[in-house]
Amino acid sequence: MSIEVLKPGALTTLQDLGRRGFQKLGVPVNGVMDERAHRLANALVGNAQSEGTLEVTLMGPTLRFAVDALIAVTGADLDAKVNGEPLPLDKATAVTAGSELAFGKRRSGVRAYIAVRGGYRVDPVMGSVSLFARGGYGGFAGRALARGDVIALNDSSEKDASSVGRKLAAFSQDVLADVDAPIRVTAGREWERFNAASQDAFQQASFRLTPNSDRMGFRLEGPALELAQAAQMESEALGFGAIQVPADGNPIVLMADRQTTGGYPKIAQVCAVDLPRLAQKMPGESIKFKVIGIDDAQRLLLSQARTFAAWEA
């Protein structure tokens, strides 16, 4: 009961909903970049949404299944194929022992998620199977997948299969937004400290996602954002999607592998419902931001959470 890694892909890592409760020790959360795609992949194969999935980045792996399995691939369209035949995205598909799952050229998005019914059998570290590559722990053997790895699968034969294949509730349209719509944010803790020109530029200009962006942070380029007055700041807790602006004026969006605390001024905070859309952006793409109020941000989050809960039922 296992899968073998014939080709690892560019960066294929095991991730779940993150390592919670240890940030006071400086331990980052990690976890999936695109929470919606990850949860969907699990829900499609009848797993709990907290089960680990393989996060595939840009160039996918080639995996051989040693057993019959029920799988789902979600998120980016990276031309997934099983034994050379196109694999439909966002759908549970049965594969037979000996089948090979491979990926081709990217069509849209950056990160795809592979769920297997029953889940990958990997020991959690501090309550999570999410890889923290920089720390060398979590995931499969504390690192991204490599050629020749054999990943054990949990036995799912005894599990109730009645939930597989059912129709899943859809998100409300305001949760999803168009792929090119501005990324919604709330004003950051230090919003007021930025000068008026920078506040305007942040809401109107386009920012380019630079190539040195990774799971830790998305580095953006655009009009330089400046404080009205230089200020000494103390480090404080950071969340997924915090947008920090270091002295060079180029914003950095903190992503899944972010540090627990930081001391640069935060101009904004990406709304939870728009983090999946941001996580699927390619370096070179341009991004616009739209500031909304915290009431709207929480209403959107609650709406998304209701859909997740409906999938779990």
Next chain:
Amino acid sequence: MNGVNSTAVSTTCRLRHSGERTVIVEVQSSDRVAANRIAREMAARIAAANYPFIHDIVPAMTTVGVHYDPHRVDMDSNDTLPYRVVESLLAQIINTSGERSTDTGRVVDIPVCYGGEYGSDLAEVAQRCGLSVDDVVKLHSGELANVMMIGFAPGHPYIGLLDEKLAPSRRATPRTAVPPGSIGLANRQSVIYPVTLPGGWNLIGRTPLRMFDPSRCEPCLLQAGDKVRFVAISPAEFDALNEHAGATR
């Protein structure tokens, strides 16, 4: 004794949201050490309330970050929103009088081999502080110091405030790779690098102890509220105690 008013220095706490999933408790005080102690006290009080919707409580220098799941907050009416409920519950906690000790009661000795290849900035730090190298070591290792917060990386402590003579600024150009166990010094604080990291602190020594090991039952050697005492050791003692796997000096 009320934690908020327990010093002669006036301090106040206020709540600010940082996005729709995090509330920051700000401690405002002219005395950084007092503000830090109160931040840790507030973190302990919030943890003791055991709210199921709060998943991480992150005490920092003068703030506490409270990360929560809005959809797990019980709301008795549809007119309100989770952040209002959370902020009102947190306001009750921070405004309640009553003392909760923030010290863990632990004193942890940190052996440090100072200077030379272990702390290549020691001589320069001494010069910038107008002290002899021996004076820097004595002042650094002489007193018990507080673990003010853990942050930036797993098990990465901020320790202080140290003697006021130990206040060199950070290096103008950060190093790209600082080896694990390195002791940094700047602005009356020390850090200890748990793993190889980039860093701009002045390196004055290195501990053979491993600050963070995810396979340990307690992964972090230190936690906020501990007291530490740096103890000077020789290179031979460093080698005997060295816990850095495959360590290269």
